[in-house]
């Protein structure tokens with residue numbers, strides 16, 4: 001049993017290599033490696049079509065997309081966000097000299113609890129940065145109503161929400177901007193990559209300038225932009241990946257269903273419901289290990305690891321517990337009781353298209369105590 005190859009929480013989704021070589025030949029022929037080349041343009045168009053959005057600006061990664069989204073809207077002061085996310089969410093604020101203000105999460109959706117936003121608003125607040133955690137859509141209506149009342153921008157960290165729709169429409173259309181990540185571990189990957197979904201052509205133009213040092217033409221620089229451009233090899237990977245994405249997500253959906261079925265009867269194991277989306281991407285499979293399970297989340301994590309199963313404690317520690325955040329008044333654990341409990345109970349189980357049924361069964365057996 002210990003000789004089995006390790007099972008990781010995710011495995012990058014790789015289309016056939018031979019087809020990728022075809023794209024590389026195009027790049028070698030054209031000698032255009034980056035700076036908005038033909039594959040970059042093709043991928044933007046293909047993603048708009050696939051995601052059902054009008055404008056998209058590709059980036060070198062999701063973190064630079066978040067940093068640039070904040071820059072483009074000139075967000076300053078304080079931004080209300082969630083402690084229950086990947087650390088890049090809050091880091092993008094610090095890189096803009098913005099103070100994050102953490103609010104607690106909803107115990108069902110694990111997203112920022114809209115009912116707690118108003119109490120966190122001060123005269124310094126300029127924006128809200130929610131996360132569609134695990135691809136579960138935020139309560140976009142409630143968040144927008146608060147933003148409208150207080151004249152705040154809304155920037156979604158949509159790194160988990162590729163292809164997710166609610167009520168039949170892409171969640172990426174909400175707020176002022178949404179940032180995506182195409183990192184190797186995500187549902188759709190370009191090795192490294194990211195994007196900003198923009199509401200109109202003017203916003204996209206400004207963002208495209210900001211990701212290219214602030215150049216508007218050969219000699220004019222209008223802003224202290226950054227280098228956030230996606231290269232042609234990354235864009236090629238994206239174009240190829242898109243061809244195989246529907247079947248990959250379908251396979252993820254089958255794995256999700258099999259876990260739910262097998263774990264329903266296990267006392268103390270609570271599968272986080274996915275009921276807010278009309279189209280899911282099955283990016284993660286989080287379970288909460290409750291007190292009735294009989295052993296702690298960390299004991300289960302260690303037991304799985306001893307069997308070569310590398311589940312992950314996303315998101316533990318909370319962002320608000322990292323040294324650069326924990327001194328903030330909003331980072332106190334008393335302010336974040338739900339996020340604190342969930343971070344102690346959560347375990348993300350392996351889910352990826354190439355996960356074999358017998359591998360999934362070994363995860364289930366270990367959790368069931370077999």
Ligand SMILES: *Cc1c(COP(=O)(O)O)cnc(C)c1O
Pocket residue numbers: 061062063064085086088089131157159160180181182183193194
């Ligand atoms: C992956 C991720 C990011 C960062 O994206 P990169 O492309 O790795 O820079 C940001 N936020 C969340 C919630 C993520 O999961």
